[in-house]
Amino acid sequence: MTDITIRPESFEDLRGIDIVNISAFEEEDEARLVTAIRHSPVYLPEFSLVAENHGRIVGHLMMFLARLDQQDTRIDILALAPMSVLPSHSHRGIGSGLITAALEQARKQGFPAGVVTGYPDYYSRFGFKPAYLKKLDCNLPAEKETVLALELKEGVFDKAGTIIYPQVIHQFYEMSR
Ligand SMILES: CC(C)(COP(=O)(O)OP(=O)(O)OC[C@H]1O[C@@H](n2cnc3c(N)ncnc32)[C@H](O)[C@@H]1OP(=O)(O)O)[C@@H](O)C(=O)NCCC(=O)NCCS
Structure with missing residues (x-):
């Protein structure tokens, strides 16, 4: 991680972000997804x-913004997708650095939970666990073992619930089928 700076994107970075994805x-699907999220209401710069x-x-x-619906409550949570590191720069801790920075920011802003749909072995390093173990469903057509959730505020997963991914992600799933 020497000589690596992690920071929020700026307009000048957009082409570089496309190239990495x-x-x-x-x-090109994930680069398109990033652009679609950026133009959607769930984008958080x-x-x-x-x-x-x-x-x-x-x-x-x-x-980006997602939701957790539990009985009569609906809370804003964060969903992670996509993440990417240039193949020439992988295995150097850059992915871990990005996730750690994002989760630190999430805690600072008071988000109660994070979710991701991806490799359990990778994301478990950061505390993500299969959501179904916490009695959480998901409204995406994803394999249940790949839907992972991380409690950022103690007790937030005490009640069963459903992770609600926004429209922009559903469109991506439909497009990639
Ligand atoms: C996954 C990815 C972001 C990891 O970035 P990175 O900078 O190499 O990550 P780190 O250096 O922090 O961690 C590397 C570790 O992650 C592990 N890892 C990478 N991909 C993995 C996977 N699919 N499943 C499990 N572990 C994985 C590696 O084995 C490596 O472990 P090691 O260093 O002990 O060998 C990067 O490999 C990538 O862009 N992959 C292609 C896109 C992708 O699959 N994104 C994730 C979608 S869920």
């Missing part, structure tokens, strides 16, 4: 983080 995922190395964008992570 296309290189990491080897397709301070949660679109870049990792910069000597002026080059080498990693990117986005968290």
Whole structure:
């Protein structure tokens, strides 16, 4: 992580962010998703983080607004997607640095929980656990083992509930089918 700066995205970074996403995922869908989220109501500029190395964008992570519905309450939570590191820069802790910075910001802003749909082995390092273990459903057509949740405020998962992903993510799932 030497010479890596993690900071919120700025307008000048947009092309670099596209390049990182296309290189990491080897397709353009995730870069399109980032643009779609940026133009949607769930976009939070301070949660679109870049990792910069000597002026080059080498990693990117986005968290956006999602919801947790429990009985008669609805609370704002954060969802993570996508995240990417240039293949030439992977295995150096850049992904971990991005997640750690995002979660620190989430706690600072008082978000009670984070969710992600992805590799359980990777995200468990940061405390994410399968959501179904906490009796949480998800409104996405994702494999239940890949829906992961992290409690940021103690007790937030004490009640069963449903993670509600926003429309922009549902459109992405439909498009990628
Ligand atoms: C996943 C990704 C963001 C990790 O970035 P990174 O900077 O290499 O991550 P870190 O250096 O912090 O951590 C690397 C560790 O993550 C592990 N890891 C990477 N991908 C993993 C996966 N799919 N499942 C489990 N572990 C994984 C590696 O084994 C590595 O462990 P090691 O260093 O002990 O060998 C990066 O590999 C990437 O962009 N992948 C392609 C896009 C992608 O799959 N994004 C995540 C979607 S959920």
